[in-house]
Amino acid sequence: MRIVIVGPPGAGKGTQAAVLSDQLGVVHISTGDLFRAHVDGDTELGREVKNYLNSGALVPDEVTNAMVAQRLTDDVCRNGFILDGFPRTVAQAQALEELLRDRDCGIDTVLELDAPEDEVVARLLARGRGDDTEDVIRHRQQLYREETAPLLQFYADRLVTVPAVGSVPDVTARALDALRTRA
Numbered sequence: 116m117r118i119v120i121v122g123p124p125g126a127g128k129g130t131q132a133a134v135l136s137d138q139l140g141v142v143h144i145s146t147g148d149l150f151r152a153h154v155d156g157d158t159e160l161g162r163e164v165k166n167y168l169n170s171g172a173l174v175p176d177e178v179t180n181a182m183v184a185q186r187l188t189d190d191v192c193r194n195g196f197i198l199d200g201f202p203r204t205v206a207q208a209q210a211l212e213e214l215l216r217d218r219d220c221g222i223d224t225v226l227e228l229d230a231p232e233d234e235v236v237a238r239l240l241a242r243g244r245g246d247d248t249e250d251v252i253r254h255r256q257q258l259y260r261e262e263t264a265p266l267l268q269f270y271a272d273r274l275v276t277v278p279a280v281g282s283v284p285d286v287t288a289r290a291l292d293a294l295r296t297r298a
């Protein structure tokens with residue numbers, strides 16, 4: 116199964132993607148995690164993207180797309196994956212369509228985690244990652260509304276939406292149910 120997980124920062128994409136990848140036996144690919152590993156490892160890419168992450172800005176599409184292209188080896192088409200944090204713009208989604216077409220596959224399902232903004236902002240403030248300060252959080256939410264939410268239209272034919280409020284296992288159960296309706 117090839118899945119994209121979409122939702123505002125703080126909706127629990129990373130948490131759910133990790134559990135779902137375990138349960139479904141597919142790899143979890145998080146662009147946020149990949150970028151943070153580069154920043155922590157002080158690689159050339161890490162130095163290039165550090166300021167974007169710290170300010171909550173989107174890393175430029177060509178940089179992000181190139182990193183994803185490298186990660187999406189041929190076997191991901193056969194074995195399946197959950198993409199978490201990518202695509203985040205319609206241009207990235209178009210690049211992803213092309214990348215996968217070249218590898219002879221496509222996205223089966225786009226899983227939207229839906230949660231009210233007040234709730235996700237409160238969760239991020241409680242999490243307190245380096246980029247979870249109030250100004251940066253607000254900026255990331257705004258970018259989600261402006262840049263990422265249009266993906267829901269782009270993927271309308273493959274979209275399933277689940278409420279991302281309640282306990283982690285509750286949300287996972289809803290997500291698995293929703294994915295089953297698409298299988």
Ligand code: ADP
Binds near residue numbers: 169200
């Ligand atoms: P969250 O969803 O909580 O904001 P992520 O770990 O998904 O956290 O992303 C953290 C940061 O990494 C983003 O604010 C952005 O700077 C960068 N990033 C991650 N994915 C992308 C992407 N697809 N395009 C551009 N920037 C990205």
